Amino acid sequence: MSITLAIKTLFSASHSNEWLIGRYAQTGEKKVLELLYDNCADDLYHYLSTQSDPHMAKDICQKTWLKVIEKPHLYQNSGRFSAWLFTIARNALIDEYRKTNRWQPLPDEPRQSLSVVFDYHDSIADKFDKVLLSLPFEQREAFCLQQEGFGLQEIADITHSGVETAKSRIRYAKQALKAQLEKYHD
Amino acid sequence: MTKLHDDSTQSHFETDVSELYQQRKSRHRATASMKRQTLQQAKTSSNWTSLVGKFQLVAIAASTMLLFSLVALQSYEIEHLQPKLEYTSVFIHSFDDTTDQDYSQIKTMYQQHTEDFVQRKALLASHHQKSAVLSQFAHGWELKTCDQELVKISKELVDTLTGMDLINSSLKTGDNVQIAFNAKGLIVGIEPAKNVQQCT
Numbered sequence: 001m002s003i004t005l006a007i008k009t010l011f012s013a014s015h016s017n018e019w020l021i022g023r024y025a026q027t028g029e030k031k032v033l034e035l036l037y038d039n040c041a042d043d044l045y046h047y048l049s050t051q052s053d054p055h056m057a058k059d060i061c062q063k064t065w066l067k068v069i070e071k072p073h074l075y076q077n078s079g080r081f082s083a084w085l086f087t088i089a090r091n092a093l094i095d096e097y098r099k100t101n102r103w104q105p106l107p108d109e110p111r112q113s114l115s116v117v118f119d120y121h122d123s124i125a126d127k128f129d130k131v132l133l134s135l136p137f138e139q140r141e142a143f144c145l146q147q148e149g150f151g152l153q154e155i156a157d158i159t160h161s162g163v164e165t166a167k168s169r170i171r172y173a174k175q176a177l178k179a180q181l182e183k184y185h186d
Numbered sequence: 187m188t189k190l191h192d193d194s195t196q197s198h199f200e201t202d203v204s205e206l207y208q209q210r211k212s213r214h215r216a217t218a219s220m221k222r223q224t225l226q227q228a229k230t231s232s233n234w235t236s237l238v239g240k241f242q243l244v245a246i247a248a249s250t251m252l253l254f255s256l257v258a259l260q261s262y263e264i265e266h267l268q269p270k271l272e273y274t275s276v277f278i279h280s281f282d283d284t285t286d287q288d289y290s291q292i293k294t295m296y297q298q299h300t301e302d303f304v305q306r307k308a309l310l311a312s313h314h315q316k317s318a319v320l321s322q323f324a325h326g327w328e329l330k331t332c333d334q335e336l337v338k339i340s341k342e343l344v345d346t347l348t349g350m351d352l353i354n355s356s357l358k359t360g361d362n363v364q365i366a367f368n369a370k371g372l373i374v375g376i377e378p379a380k381n382v383q384q385c386t
Contacts, residue, residue, distance in 0.1 A: 033228050037221060045216040058220060065224045125213075128206040147207045178199055 017081035025072035033069065040082055041065075044089055047144050051093060051137065060096060064089040083154045086145065090158055124181075131180040135173050142169035143177075317379055322359045329365060329376075337365065339373065347375065354378055 015023075017039055024032040044064065048057035067088050068075075075084050118127050132140060138159065145155045155166040318329035318337065327344055329337040347353040352375040357363060362379035 030225065030228055034221075034225060037224060041216040041221065041224075042211065045220070046211045046214045049214050050210075054214075058217075061216065061220060062223060062227070066227050069224075069228045125206060125209050128203075129210055132210070144207075147204060174199075174203070177203060 018077060021068070021072055021075050021081045022077070025075070036068070036081070037065065040085055043082065043148055044085060047086065047141075047148065048089055048093060050132065050144050051141055052096075056093075056096060060089055060092050063092045067092075079154065079157070082148075083150060083158060086148075086150070087158045090141075127181065128177075131177050134180075135176055139169045139173040139176070142166050143173035146170050318363055318365055320357055320359060320361045320363045320376075322357075327376075329363065337373075339376075343373070347373070352376070 015035075017036060020032050020036045020039075023029065024036065041061070045057055045061050048060050051057075052060070064085065068085065075081060118130065122130070132143070135143065138161075141159060142155055145158060150158065152163045152166050155170075156163045159166060161169075318331045321328040321330065324341075326341040327339040329339065331337065344353060348355055352366075354377050357376065357378060364377050364379045365373060366375035366377070368374045
């Protein structure tokens with residue numbers, strides 16, 4: 001078992017996600033898909049669950065991976081595989097919101113009245129969660145994508161916005177987080 | 187969190203936020219059932235894709251065989267099933283006596299048509315010779331055209347035309363007149379010429 005794991009680790013370490021998706025597009029090997037899934041599934045699910053709820057996140061994850069499975073050839077070697085994956089997921093999420101009339105894009109300005117109520121026994125992690133989830137959709141999204149390691153251009157591409165807009169959203173999100181968490185500290 | 191308290195240490199804030207974010211991620215991971223379902227989908231999709239691929243191969247093979255069969259059948263038909271040609275001999279017959287008879291008839295008809303043509307040509311020429319100089323005589327009128335042709339009109343015809351008011355009664359010898367012909371070349375009227383005839 002340990003040998004298998006070692007081989008698996010060696011295999012996954014020696015090949016990027018971009019190589020893996022190219023390989024999967026050519027061969028359709030289940031093993032390759034599994035490696036891709038292991039590399040990206042947690043990041044994707046966390047992003048989606050932060051932007052929606054666990055049930056919808058699970059649903060959108062399935063749809064996203066299904067698209068990867070069915071149309072891996074649609075990935076162009078112009079960027080990172082994860083950026084393509086998140087773009088598919090984000091589009092599916094927005095579609096789902098629109099279908100259920102829950103899509104209400106908010107202005108990019110910082111929310112002045114952002115106020116989170118903390119419980120006495122809340123840990124710092126709980127408070128971080130509460131503040132993060134209280135952020136406007138776009139700001140929360142930009143912040144999460146940055147934390148996932150995407151650059152400004154990639155964030156702009158995934159969210160179909162401009163680089164400056166993405167930058168502003170991240171700044172507002174961090175300002176809000178800082179303000180709320182400092183208040184908690186006080 | 188004490189580091190967050192210091193505004194001047196922005197990088198510390200960034201680090202702390204990233205740590206909190208990673209902690210949150212570790213609490214929200216994709217479940218094993220999700221992975222199982224995804225891989226199951228891949229298997230189903232793979233099966234379906236391979237099925238479609240096999241179907242495509244079978245379809246290509248079948249169509250190729252059909253094409254070869256059609257070509258072979260056509261070749262066989264060309265070689266063996268050509269329709270037999272049937273020949274009919276036609277002998278050229280010689281001219282008999284009736285030919286001479288036909289020839290004389292054709293000759294007669296040709297002469298008749300030639301005469302008709304000459305007459306019609308003369309009629310057409312006379313039809314166009316409308317202008318003439320009038321000479322009156324006791325037995326009738328004579329109309330002399332520019333090309334020295336003479337059209338004689340009997341007294342009876344003059345009287346008839348006069349009676350029908352087709353001839354101007356004031357005409358006299360030496361007058362320039364206009365002769366009107368009908369389509370058949372018959373004189374249907376004689377009137378004084380509006381313009382004096384200028385024969386060249």
